[in-house]
Amino acid sequence: MKTRLQKLKHYFPLSLRGWIVYVAAMGLASLVCELLRQVSTSDVHVPLIFILVVLVVSLMTDGYFYGLLAALTSVFTVNVAFTFPYMKMDFSVYGYPLTFLTMAAVGLAVCTLATRVKEQEQLRLESEREKVRANLMRAVSHDLRTPLTSISGSISAVMEGNLAPEQQRELLEGAQQDADWLCRMVENLLSVTRIGDTATAGLHKQEEAVEEVLGAAVLAFRKRNPAVEVSVSAPEEPLFLPMDPVLIQQVLQNLMDNAVIHGQHTTQIRVRAERGRDAACLSVADNGCGIDRHLLEHLFDGQLPASGPSADTTRGLGIGLAVCRTIVEAHGGQIQARNLPHGGAEFHFSLPLGEREHDDS
């Protein structure tokens, strides 16, 4: 019983928007017909105009209900108001029944088509999402293989035992770097699943002070990269934004790590948050080598061309930035990258401001 009701609701959903569209379209059509009647005696155009109404209503509303309603009322309106005999219901005049039947049929057909197109759109979106996920998986598997090979190789070389101490140390340091990199990638992937898990209920957002997230991300970064100079600035007025703080911290960390790993000679990073009119802007700028112009376009797709300056420098850029984009967009923001005029790259992303009164966390 319940499922039948749900099915009914699926095909015949009622909404305020639907009613408004329906009433507006019918009203407009009647008005146009009335005006046309003043200037011309022929009423051939009337059924055509009302078929147009059925088409518009079907396209602009969900489900079959409003389209069918429009078809039905059109048939009656045309019959009663705009064709001979005026202001009288009469289906008996020769040829009329056929005309009205055709009109109803056109209405139904358009409705069905429109609904089907909408469903197709939905399917297309889903398959798109599936494709993004598959691309990510491919990028991941590819990116994970290299460091794993190096770790496993380095360790087996050390265990052979014929190496000088400094050689051993070098190999182990390399293995540790690769392992750390793997850890970060895995954290990134976990973040994506975290978004996926909560997708139905929305992100676990809470009003957070931007400076806290900025401070924590920078602190963690400094521990890992003591040689890089980092400057941080947050608005003087405390700025609270609805966000999942762990994920936003991850975005900042990815951007800072990238600045070091891919900037090649980065010595300074500037992290800042500013308040805009209806969104906050967070940015990470570095003084490294900047971003290759060919890469700039596909930076956030998760599918970078492997034929970059060297395949190794682009390693990991794909996953990290794709994850950043996923996180930022899940928050309703946007992420962009550009090269700075005096060298280096800048990544900036926006986070919509919340309404302070609405926080219930």
Add this chain to the structure above:
Amino acid sequence: MTIRDKILVVEDEKSISSFIRAILISNGYDVIVAHSGSEAFSMISSHCPDLVVLDLGLPDIDGMDIISSVRQWTQLPILVVSARSHEKDKVEALDRGADDYITKPFGAAELLARVRVAIRHTRLGIGGEGGASSGKFSAGDLLIDYDKHQVLIAGENAHLTQNEYRIVALLGKCAGKVLTYDFIMKELWGPQSKGSNQILRVNMANIRRKIEKNPAEPQYIFTEVGVGYRMIEGD
């Protein structure tokens, strides 16, 4: 011969427990290892370790339950090992009485630092119930004067409000330890303070503007994202 601190490592993954053990032993601790929750229980009562390093994901008993039942009879410090993305676990572990947590993956230096802090805390009796409410706490230019109810920055009064002072004083008493948002809320606004911790976050933003040079680059009070706040270790 000196008496060495004894640490119980509760971890079911052999590879992880063996590297934790190696780090701790090479730094002068006695280490015993338990691979399951039940083993951990019997070892805690028979060996009386000075610290427990506890992984939350054990095969037989939920790590949270271990914390709760150990806390019923001893204040023995517990250091929880947790994954980054599970900040809810961290909060729950701390609220159930764990002393600190360390996030996977961690290096030797970080592990040793946390272990030292946790052991020292219980030695000095701070962080436990009824900690010192008089005396002074200082870290760098920050000085908390518990007798005068004042916080000074480089000798200057920071002019904290009543609530702001109470938050800083609480963090200072448990310096080095993470205090969860909930814990601070309950200490300041009573056990009825449920739900929003927004009032605490706003107070903290104001505190930062009074005691830190750059609010986005704190020197004294650090944010553990999604978990709570931590005051820097005192001098």
